[in-house]
Amino acid sequence: MSDKDPSKLKTNRPQLALHVPEPPFRPGDTPDFSSLKIPAAGDAARPDVAAAPADTFALTTHLVRVLDDQHRAVGPWDPKLDSDTLRKMLRDMVTVRVFDDRMYRAQRQGKTSFYMKCTGEEAIAVAAATALDREDMHFPSYRQQGLLVARGYPLTDMMCQIYSNKGDKLQGRQLPIMYSDKAHGFFSISGNLGTQFPQAVGWAMASAIKGDSRIAMGWIGDGATAEGDFHSALTFATVYNAPVVLAVVNNQWAISSFSGIAGAERATFAQRAMGYGIAGLRVDGNDALAVYAAVRWAGNRARSNNGPTLIEFYTYRAEGHSTSDDPSGYRPVNEAKAWPLGDPIDRLKAHLIALGEWDEERHVAMAVELDATVRAAQKEAEKLGILPQQGKDNIGSMFEDVYADMPWHIAEQRDAAIAESKAE
Ligand SMILES: Cc1ncc(C[n+]2csc(CCOP(=O)(O)OP(=O)(O)O)c2C)c(N)n1
Ligand SMILES: [Mg+2]
Incomplete structure (x- = not known):
């Protein structure tokens, strides 16, 4: 037994496990919500708006x-x-x-x-x-x-x-x-x-x-x-x-x-x-x-x-x-x-x-x-x-409204996109 193998250590302790939630009903099941607690209408108290x-x-x-x-x-x-x-x-x-x-x-x-x-x-x-x-x-x-x-x-x-x-x-x-x-x-x-x-x-x-x-x-x-x-x-x-x-x-x-x-x-x-x-x-x-x-x-x-x-x-x-x-x-x-x-x-x-x-x-x-x-x-x-x-008529507008002042490299991309859409 290797003492480096964690699964073999301290075997007297419970093995750790995760809970992975599963919905109560899957396709083919008959849904049954009778276990849900639905209180009667009018049953809930209404605290004051300023309540703690x-x-x-x-x-x-x-x-x-x-x-x-x-x-x-x-x-x-x-x-x-x-x-x-x-x-x-x-x-x-x-x-x-x-x-x-x-x-x-x-x-x-x-x-x-x-x-x-x-x-x-x-x-x-x-x-x-x-x-x-x-x-x-x-x-x-x-x-x-x-x-x-x-x-x-x-x-x-x-x-x-x-x-x-x-x-x-x-x-x-x-x-x-x-x-x-x-x-x-x-x-x-x-x-x-x-x-x-x-x-x-x-x-x-x-x-x-x-x-x-x-x-x-x-x-x-x-x-x-x-x-x-x-x-x-x-x-x-x-x-x-x-x-x-x-x-x-x-x-x-x-x-x-x-x-x-x-x-x-x-x-x-x-x-x-x-x-x-x-x-x-x-x-x-x-x-x-x-x-x-x-x-x-x-x-x-x-x-x-x-x-x-x-x-x-x-x-x-x-x-x-x-x-x-x-x-x-x-x-x-x-x-x-x-x-x-x-x-x-x-x-x-x-x-x-x-x-x-x-x-x-x-x-x-x-x-x-x-x-x-x-x-x-x-x-x-x-x-x-x-x-x-919708075509590409107004493709340049895609670059607007991001910066107050459009940086030069964005303006360059816009011009390239417009030129490309016209060439198509
Ligand atoms: C940060 C982020 N993560 C994941 C998504 C993908 N996504 C879009 S809607 C959605 C489900 C959201 O469910 P819920 O919050 O219950 O709202 P509901 O659609 O039921 O109204 C997911 C995971 C996303 N749009 N944004
Ligand atoms: Mg939801």
Whole structure:
């Protein structure tokens, strides 16, 4: 026996082993979520907006829910919204779904290279946009198109960005769906996951330094919480009591990795708040009223200098990660249907019907109208071209907007690129 062979040493000790998380269900399995603890709607206490962070910690393992099984709004988190606001949220959520379906199809028709849907998550961005002030700044990931829709950003402008055509305000420099619009309080989406979280905290700190009253909201997925940026953001947020709302959209998946790979088997994402000493809430993300109430609470808390809040929205990514993904390779095809928190659009619609403020006929009419609206926007956008038609006419612009004064070597590369495109 060689005394240099580590496997042969100290054999009386237990052999070390790692745990590699595996999702509970794989293709071919029957998904069964009956072991998930889903508290009854209305069951969660609602602390005062100025409560100490520790007074929220019980909520990090609970679930704030407002809509009950009879589609009524119940409990202390009921935001008591008027029916016009509820109908506007429903309309925005349906718009997002119709838009997603059209753009998914456009990608399959070869009109663009890439698209990402947010199916099943529509309530989260739409209700958050409704709950905060129009002047507040969002730092989104790629799955919050509902923020732009709820804030009235033109659908045609979104589509022009997706087609990278002549109407694209970002001039083809961003991947399709990576919008940016300061006027609508929508910070540029970054392809590098997680960067928007510290940026949201920094913007909120700057707002406070300037003596402003606007707050920021940062967005991140469950998978991206495993990035260092998530933790840097929380450290800055707690140290400086930054006026920011920080949202983790836990849709159970990060492409083909399930949430356990980001640590969900050990603690909820909302529980991360405890280690940093900030307020934390865990919220039913498929319940538009619960989302609204939680974001309103956290927004008012930030606005009144009572500190940041980490909110986990518990939801399910009902479709593929993007047009490049096929989820049937890693999860059962019917898993979304088995998800116990239902569909956010169906739930808000049923609530409005239960209130006597909506009916099936009006819903069908609205769906037809929104389909026509989205098709008309698409027609307008396609007049300005689709992605594969984009040539190299304006290739020189690719080198602009990086430096205030273009260095000579970049100018040289630009001139060479222009010359080459003309020679082709
Ligand atoms: C720094 C970085 N690492 C990896 C990727 C590749 N990537 C893009 S999306 C994604 C999954 C993110 O999942 P999650 O954060 O849960 O958000 P979701 O897509 O579910 O909304 C990965 C790994 C990336 N874009 N940036
Ligand atoms: Mg995810």
